[in-house]
Amino acid sequence: xxxxxxxxxLTTYPALVLGIDKxxxxxxxxxxxxxxxxxxxxxxxxxxxxxxxxxxxxxxQEIKSQKxxxxxxxxxxxxxxxxxYTVSFPEEPQKGNIFISTSxxxxxxQIEDNASDGKRDDAKDITADGNKLTFSVIAQLGKPTNVxxxxxxxxxxxxxxxxxxxxGVFPIEGTRISSPETKSMFK
Numbered sequence: 390x391x392x393x394x395x396x397x398x399l400t401t402y403p404a405l406v407l408g409i410d411k412x413x414x415x416x417x418x419x420x421x422x423x424x425x426x427x428x429x430x431x432x433x434x435x436x437x438x439x440x441x442x443x444x445x446x447x448x449x450q451e452i453k454s455q456k457x458x459x460x461x462x463x464x465x466x467x468x469x470x471x472x473x474y475t476v477s478f479p480e481e482p483q484k485g486n487i488f489i490s491t492s493x494x495x496x497x498x499q500i501e502d503n504a505s506d507g508k509r510d511d512a513k514d515i516t517a518d519g520n521k522l523t524f525s526v527i528a529q530l531g532k533p534t535n536v537x538x539x540x541x542x543x544x545x546x547x548x549x550x551x552x553x554x555x556x557g558v559f560p561i562e563g564t565r566i567s568s569p570e571t572k573s574m575f576k
Contacts, residue, residue, distance in 0.1 A: 392432050421445070425558065438550065438558060443479050468496070468522060468542065474563040476551060486566065489522075500526050512538075528553075 390398075404414025413421045422445040427436045441448045472487040485502040488509070498512035512524040520542045527533050530553070538561070540549035545565040552558050 392430075395432065423557075438560075441558065443557070446479070448477070448479055468517065470568045471566040472547070472563045473566050474500075474561055477560045487563065496524075498524055500528075502528075522547075 401410065401414040404410040404412075411420075413423065416422070416424060422442045424442050425431075425438050426440045426442075428439050429436045439449070468489045469491050470489060472489065474485055474487055476483045483502060483504075485500065485505070488497075488499045488501070490497045496512075496515040496517065498515060499509040500512065501507065501509045510526040510528055512526050515524040516522070522540045522542065523538060525535055525537045528536050534556075535554040537552040538549065539551070540547045540561070546563070548560070548562040550558050551561050
């Protein structure tokens with residue numbers, strides 16, 4: 390699949406199928422400006438989102454320089470513990486906690502939104518590589534919605550992005566609240 394075909398599969402083709410190609414799907418005067426800007430070609434590995442436009446309003450994403458992780462142990466970031474998170478949605482930030490426990494190569498991750506009355510979502514498809522951690526959860530956003538997390542840790546803090554199915558990509562950041570004392574942090 391060529392880059393042009395992949396881009397069309399994400400932009401012009403869905404707009405045409407949905408019958409909104411007069412308002413969306415391409416960047417033109419008079420159309421909705423829902424797009425992302427990156428610091429290098431979109432399909433290039435390690436491209437960074439610089440800004441997101443939602444209906445013409447720009448939301449900047451600070452690109453943090455890559456630095457050596459101070460929280461590595463034997464080449465692997467120490468992920469265990471309770472971590473805060475803040476997702477920068479256009480309307481207002483969403484906050485909560487991420488609970489991470491490791492046992493050898495196995496991970497248990499749960500997400501709890503501050504507005505969820507203590508309900509936690511279990512992560513799936515968990516992958517760790519050095520100081521990077523990726524996983525998915527099914528969140529209840531009016532209907533079951535897949536949310537993909539792509540996080541880069543540096544000691545006791547992290548940042549990254551989440552991809553909310555049907556809504557877009559949003560920046561996320563957080564810090565370690567506590568290290569694991571017992572496995573009782575999991576419900």
